Amino acid sequence: MKNYENLKAGKLFKTDAYLVERLTACWEKLVKLNMTIDRKERKEICQELFGSFGKSTVLSPFRCDYGDNIHIGDGSFINFNVSMVDLGKIEIGNRVLIGPGTGIFTAIHPTDPEIRATGIEKGADIKLEDDVWIGGNVTILPAVTIGKGSIIGAGSVVTKDIPEMSIAVGNPAKVVREITEEDKIYWQGEYEKYLGEMEK
Template sequence: MTASERDKMAAGLWYNCIDPELDLLRDRAREAVHRHNTLSPAERGSAAPELVSLFAGFGEGAFIEAPFHCGYGFNITLGKRVYLNAGCVILDSAAVSIGDGSMLGPAVQIYCAEHHKERAQRAAGIEIAKPVIIGRDVWIGGSAVILAGITIGDGAIVGAGAVVTRDVPAGATVVGNPARLLPRA
């Protein structure tokens, strides 16, 4: 039996993102995101119920400001007291785990997909998904971009506007594009 594109995506293999099953899953996420982004804050609470039920995990005290966008939702796990400020985007074609107490500033973007380097493959929708793991008590400044396959260690700080292309050790601070380590004070 041939693996579905969703199965290939989940296994970290090259897959075709232009697939009817994946389209339906993205449509489901769009509906939940739309509901979250259009509810009044009093009705929405920490996150729209449709969004919470879509996620793999939503820890106690987690909070997502509107607007928010995700690709699928079912690959996202938020720990306790995680805070996502307005405008965050998580393109979760692979698992995205954000540890307890972590805070993401406005417009932080997390991308799990890498498109094929060959033009014809890219045009055909071929991509690969790699997980992003953000540890506990991490602070990610506004407009930072976290690329596919990155792990950010506990207590790390990512400066505003940084583009994270390599893993960040626990307790480290990174800034810039591409993000580079700052010396410890």
């Protein structure tokens, strides 16, 4: 139990028999999740798998380590082939879009190879705030917060915090511009056109 307590506290831990049991229990749920297309069953599995789960969608295949370190709000959409290494807590807010092939990795291994070989490790939390959009094949590294409303371009590697209402791209991801009132005006206009066309 001590290693599990350390894992939850973001301290150094080593996988022991108890953690293997928890990993195995998670994998059993993942097999069920990744084998069913029944929406009701998928929702029930997600509610058992994750630490908390709102009215959101997770497509398969999906992979994680423990599941209970992942918290997902309402209206979020996790596309297929997403992997989450949840040694640290992963918080996903409301209306978050995560593109296919994305990896969210909280694990930190020692830089010293001899210590790394002992199997000791720890996790650092990752947070995606409300209304974030993560493009396809993005990698998000430990101890990162992506601010509300921000967009991460496809293929980017996020190594540091990204402020609210920003567009960041590249490896490492850097902010290229803010999301402004002009974006709001343009997209509101496009949406109004769409609504008008649908009424015809």
